[in-house]
Amino acid sequence: MKTKHIYLFLSLFTIMLIACNPETKEEKVDALIEDANNAKNKSVYTDVFEYNNAIVGIETKIRIEVLKFMPMNDIDSLRKQVSIIQKEILSSTEILGKISCSNDKDNKFKNATISYFNNLNEIYEAWSLFLDEMDNENIDNMIDYNENISETLNDKLYIILELEKTDLNPLWLSAQIVFAEENGSSVDTEDHPLD
Numbered sequence: 001m002k003t004k005h006i007y008l009f010l011s012l013f014t015i016m017l018i019a020c021n022p023e024t025k026e027e028k029v030d031a032l033i034e035d036a037n038n039a040k041n042k043s044v045y046t047d048v049f050e051y052n053n054a055i056v057g058i059e060t061k062i063r064i065e066v067l068k069f070m071p072m073n074d075i076d077s078l079r080k081q082v083s084i085i086q087k088e089i090l091s092s093t094e095i096l097g098k099i100s101c102s103n104d105k106d107n108k109f110k111n112a113t114i115s116y117f118n119n120l121n122e123i124y125e126a127w128s129l130f131l132d133e134m135d136n137e138n139i140d141n142m143i144d145y146n147e148n149i150s151e152t153l154n155d156k157l158y159i160i161l162e163l164e165k166t167d168l169n170p171l172w173l174s175a176q177i178v179f180a181e182e183n184g185s186s187v188d189t190e191d192h193p194l195d
Helices: 002-019 025-039 047-068 075-098 104-137 152-167 169-182
Strands: none
Touching: 025 047, 025 075, 025 152, 047 104, 075 104, 075 152, 104 152, 104 169
């Protein structure tokens, strides 16, 4: 009889270990992307966790494209990536406009996300203008960029830097925390799988 209990305990313990095994970062990103893709076909959320994950998933899709942009140096590659980022922002903003959750009081979380995306779009629009000016000055690579090339080019870079200073990400994270707290939950904003 004791042997059966031991085997049962060991079996349950093994199942719990497997079930409690934390997801890898890649699995978390995949799950967030799936939540974002599901948001395309869902408009009303009643579950605050699904709504939060949909919004975070939508933001994750943009962040993935931004991370691809960061190490690039070739102007043509940068221009293509800026276009991809802007299309992703536009698509994401459209999806956000269609979803809602009654627990998002006055759509604070959703509206903070849209403001954040609009800020990102302004930054990448400025990058597009900067890259156009680099083309005008026959610069093919960011490595070849020299601060003394032209005042126009420097002005465009200054605009990008100023826009990046007005980063709305902290306001977005704050809105996410407030949304979670208003709904009896909490959010670890430093636990994003892309961080």
